[in-house]
Amino acid sequence: MSDSEATTSRVHEAIPDQNTVQVLRDMANRLRIQSIRAMCSSQSSHSMSCNSTAEIMSVLLFHTMRYKQADPENPDNDRFILPKKLALSDAVIGWCGQGLGAACGMAYTGKYFDKASFRVYCLVSGDISEGSVWEAMAFASHHALDNLVVIFDTNCVIYGASSPPGHCTDVYQKRCEAFGCNTYVVDGRNVEALCQVFWQAAQVKNRPTAVIAKTFRGRGMPNIEDAENWYGKPMSKERADAIIELIESQIQTNRNLTPNLPIEDSPEISIGDVKMSTPPAYQMGSKLATQKACGLALAKLGHVNERLIMLDGDNKNTFSEVFKNEHPERFIECFIAEQNMVSVALGCASRGRTIAFASTFAALLIRAFDQIRAGAVAEMNINLIGSHCGVSVGEDGPLLMALEDLAMFRAIPNCTIFYPSDAVSTERAVYLAANNKGMCYIRTSQPETAIIYTPQETFQIGQAKVVRENVNDKVTVIGAGVTLHEALAAADNLSKEDIFIRVIDLFTIKPLDVATIITNAKATGGRIITVEDHYPEGGIGEAVCAAVSTEPGIVVHQLAVLEVPRSGKPQELLDKFGISAKQIAVTVKCIVMD
Template identity: 40%
Template sequence: MLTALGRQLRVDAVRAADFAGSGHPTSSLSAADLMAVLLAGHLRYDFEAAQNPANDHLIFSKGHASPLLYAMYVAAGVVSSEELRWYRSSGSRLQGHPTPALPWVDVATGSLGQGLGIGAGMALAGKRLDRRDFRVWVLCGDSELAEGSMWEAFEHAGYERLHNLTAIVDVNRLGQRGPTRHGWDTAAYARRISAFGWHTVEIDGHDVEAIDAAYAEAAASESPTAILARTRKGKGVRAVEDVEGVHGKPLPDAEAAIAELGGRSAIRVEVAAPEYERPSRPDELRELAVPVYEQGRRVATRTAFGQALASMGHARSDLVVLDGEVSDSTRTAYFATEHPDRFFECYIAEQQMTATAVGLSVRGWLPFAATFAAFWSRAYDFVRMAAVSGADLCLVGSHAGVSIGADGPSQMGLEDIAAFRALWRSTVLYPCDANSTAHLTAAMTEHSGIRYLRTTREDTPVLYGPEETFPIGGSKVLRSSDADEVTIVGAGITVHEALRAADALADEGVRARVVDLYSLKPVDVATLRRAAADTGRIVTVEDHWPQGGLGDAVLDALTGSIAMPTVVKLGVLALPGSATPAEQLRHAGIDADSVVEAVRELVAE
């Protein structure tokens, strides 16, 4: 029966790609026996209750093998054989790579090297938070083992001894353009993976009895298990089996291939469903008391974030925090001290930190992950794919911009606002003082999608009183009059420079409106358009490259405005070196004196 099921999965994968005229059938054919045995004998999943917390998780890290996944759903009776006709078609839920458009798909895959790390996050939740015995199965390709993120995942899972995680590696020898680095040398992979504390099993990936035994061995292991299965790409179809140059293409003669595979069949698999279990985590939402800071004090926004996060941990039992070995700098150490059972140290592995956060999110936890703003670029593809997955993540970047001072450009996040603004359904926040930071940290938990908070390293004055509110999508007008000749828009560190500039300009007889644009996405369109109509001139000032940051957010808000003002963007134009924070702001042309000069020139025109 298992061999016959493998043939059926192959046939349906060939059919799907043929209907679409595109896809990756050969990558599906190699892993069909592996998935047939898993589906029929080892996966515990209730397809009628996809949210059952006792369900296993199956991740196709090699997401291009989606025809195989959809063929499995046909065999499980949850997708009709006819629906395969719409594979890769407009409006179809059977997309070219899996996404949560299907209720049984936890995360979007297809950017290789991510599935194992996310699976490790799910397994970590099962072991340390949920304390359930579900298993996480990840189908990996041998090509993606060249990705560094895979080895971050192997290290992380081995260190955490995630016995409930199994990597099924389809070692079919051929990548997109030719042979993989190690070909069919499964021992080479075994040596490397076992060095990270994994149990490894090498098998013939087309021997259903060996596959069955390997899965049983994985379930009994006290360590994570990697099953290294030697397979043949295009297995079962002579025209493409172990042939280079056919990756990512439908088979040249699908009908002949189907006949060679034994023709169509309609085997249905009764997948073993675990008993339904209610969520065991108490969804406690106690009243939140965010920290309050006295006006006039100097407090770094990163400190206010950390203290607010620790307070939120007492109010929300679902909140978890992840660190990239910088908790003393980002201030997530406050949370670690008060809630050590919900704090996860991922060390300097930003990709794995993000993947773990996504895995925890799938299991219903609300993750905050923090590192230096500059280092989010290391994990950007993971964040991008998390947005595609519809994951709920709260991300924080500290030590942003040139204002960090003497550390120099390698530590300065100058691209982060642009990067996070570009993500689908993202929220981008950049508070200027401690009270606004505390409120916005709490507000992040009430939104969905990717939320990004940018914090400042140095102590800055507390501007706002405890009674102020900071709705996401809002702003604060800090200086305003009916005689304003120009509007200065800042966020974070530059709000303080804008205020100093406005005071200096007032001494010269120039009235300047000052807007704290703490929400950079969504942006306060109404306030900006009103300022444009009232003053006719806008100067934006940001501790960021001028591309894609605050200035562009303002211009986007003004697009289509009836009253289009003259806009001057001040941002970091030259590569910084080492200097004091004050010197950095002056050298970049974003300090108060630079703002004053820009306003003078604008008003003179």
């Protein structure tokens, strides 16, 4: 084919013939009718905003995008993310600004990991003012995601008011250009113009594209289109029937369009049954912080599976740089934008394309609770690592002391929570998380702690370890992480006074090993002490109390951080807030003497 013939072919692809244009208009009207019927059937108040994007949807789904209709999860398909629910969409995201970050993760995976031809389209509508949208825009530009197209549906609406700056498309154009995006402004009702800008976007290299589409709520609905006083109101059946009849009268064809098939160039991958190449290489008695052990474990596992990736929020102190140094091509820098980092990780993990681990300070993960919750709703496989937990952070101060993170993740459905206590159990936790389905959270600590397990020790999700026991044990003490070592120190000190305690390492907080807890509690007179570097609300103590609540004769005494902490040396803070070996010993004596 000559250059002129190729150019002509591309022009025809950009601007379809008039017959095709009319079919696209008609399909938009059919989508509009289906939207009205669905909204009226459910008495929803969202028919106006859904109607604003009918032409955009028609052009994307039946002209621009390449995918197999019968196989929506095909890895070669173009991706589509929108705040209005659709089976073809890859994530259940609502309209809270999370979709664009997920789209960035899909686009990053396509460009840098799969090196495939699929493109990613994301519709941004009522969530246009969310900060996470603009975090994602900065990410997309920095990483040159030229396979990403963001469509801004500027229908001038949020709940109860006009969305600033409303229909001011020039303002959005300047914003997007300032973020480094290739930007077009288009009439969102014009099928030909939409076809052309989506074609032009495919020609752009090294920059994402933003399409600013001027649209109208209630498009095609007389006396309702762009009327603010109609937003948020359900429509009567009689009025809906009249509008549907009017829209049907504008449909001129009975044709349907079949989407173009995708280019099949995504690599075949395997992310299942990941195995460590060798056992943990640690000696009992030596010391290492679990957050450093976590970074080393990820780097080690990265040599076993080339689809294991790591995302980080510009925090070198989490030891993510260990993975970065050994696998730079699979490390994604998300900067200090934790909400977007989690959304990008969700996008990277979609369709089973990667094993994604995202790491930052646990206190900063709290900012991304909305994104974490959305990931759970979508039943995504994603692994989150929170470092610098509890008052044992020490001098860095209370703002970086995560004392609420266990409560947050315990509230997430189907979330597995690992809380390893030494380097060996940390490496095993990383391995188990990489193979587990659903969301996983690994809680790691800053202080160096002794290695108490041999390299051959086996671990399972939901299985606790009894690490100290004696036939004369009077109390069962349950800890994890830093507080497990405080419990062991208390056991050593108490044994000198012929007072013996049983010590349990939970390993996973969720699911909890209820059987082990109850069995050992009964063996020690029904007496339990839980000790945790966390607030009492939602932590280990409450989890154990719930687990034994139906068992008669078991009493749980909770040691936890009971007030807002302050800066100080780690051991001083453990003492001050009542979760050190000293306080455990005092509590044991009080219980035994009762």
